[in-house]
Ligand code: SF4
């Protein structure tokens with residue numbers, strides 16, 4: 001007896017609707033999401049590059065100079081610019097969505113999302129300012 | 141033109157009375173579970189889905205639900221679709237209009253382009269024409285135990301404790317938005333993870349779980365955790381955010397899912413700490 005014979009008598013034959021392979025091109029929202037996910041690839045390669053810089057520096061001046069020269073290669077410059085754009089996209093969209101996970105209730109009202117977003121930008125700028133200050137040797 | 145007392149909707153040009161505006165070409169997805177031959181029709185169709193196009197007259201007040209009704213009444217009585225309240229509250233009429241999830245009763249032909257394509261909600265199995273199988277969602281809903289659980293009797297609402305069930309408006313605010321869900325499943329059609337991960341609880345079921353777990357009268361979070369903190373629980377969500385964009389009730393299911401992730405992560409962390417303390 002086949003499986004078919006053992007099924008209860010029913011005319012049901014649900015039709016599956018698999019996602020098309022290009023689903024991520026469907027709407028602007030999906031496209032942005034796909035771009036955000038793709039940014040991880042660029043970031044990963046960038047991090048490897050930075051790790052390589054540290055290794056090159058520890059090996060001495062010659063390897064460090066070679067790493068620096070490599071950074072000036074047009075392909076690497078283009079890659080770095082794309083990575084910067086990707087990081088910005090990642091941060092901006094992240095700041096935009098984070099109020100969904102952070103809910104602040106002030107008495108009988110919910111803190112508006114725009115305030116939470118603004119607070120994140122403020123925090124980011126403070127950190128950036130501190131870093132620049134440190135990089136300039138702690139002098140103002 | 142009088143209208144009801146205190147209401148000025150009668151003076152709005154579009155609401156005053158319906159004016160015929162012309163016709164639009166409405167293309168509808170069709171599917172029959174068994175071949176038409178089996179059903180005694182001579183038409184050799186069935187098994188494979190197909191599309192039918194209709195010229196549908198519309199006026200200022202014709203919704204997509206009205207258009208489907210007109211087709212069923214005047215052109216093809218075999219067309220199957222769900223509709224009930226016609227006022228955006230029952231959640232029956234979700235479908236894809238030109239590729240995007242909409243409530244048929246709240247989407248108007250006057251606002252759509254001249255070519256309108258109507259299909260069943262994406263990511264869900266089609267039973268017939270525009271009717272999708274809601275059974276998997278109902279199973280997910282049951283899994284998250286969508287009811288208030290009192291501390292004393294964690295499997296049901298304890299009416300004897302009604303004194304303790306008083307709530308301030310501020311406490312209500314913690315879950316009220318999530319309580320607006322009408323189970324229309326537009327968010328499931330918008331969520332690619334629902335398409336990828338068949339057993340995923342999905343945005344609305346998780347939202348309903350949060351609606352109860354964030355309620356000050358509820359003590360059932362521990363009982364909902366096994367469903368939420370599972371491989372097919374909250375974790376398939378990668379925060380695409382489309383669910384909140386399409387939700388017709390402003391429920392913001394994406395927010396509920398992120399909050400549920402926090403609840404699950406916290407429970408895991410405290411579980412780990414407790415296990416260490418025991419050693
Ligand atoms: S969360 Fe919104 S889109 Fe999803 S089922 Fe509920 S009302 Fe519909």
Ligand code: FES
Nearest residue numbers: 224226231233245
């Ligand atoms: S018919 Fe009830 S929501 Fe559309």
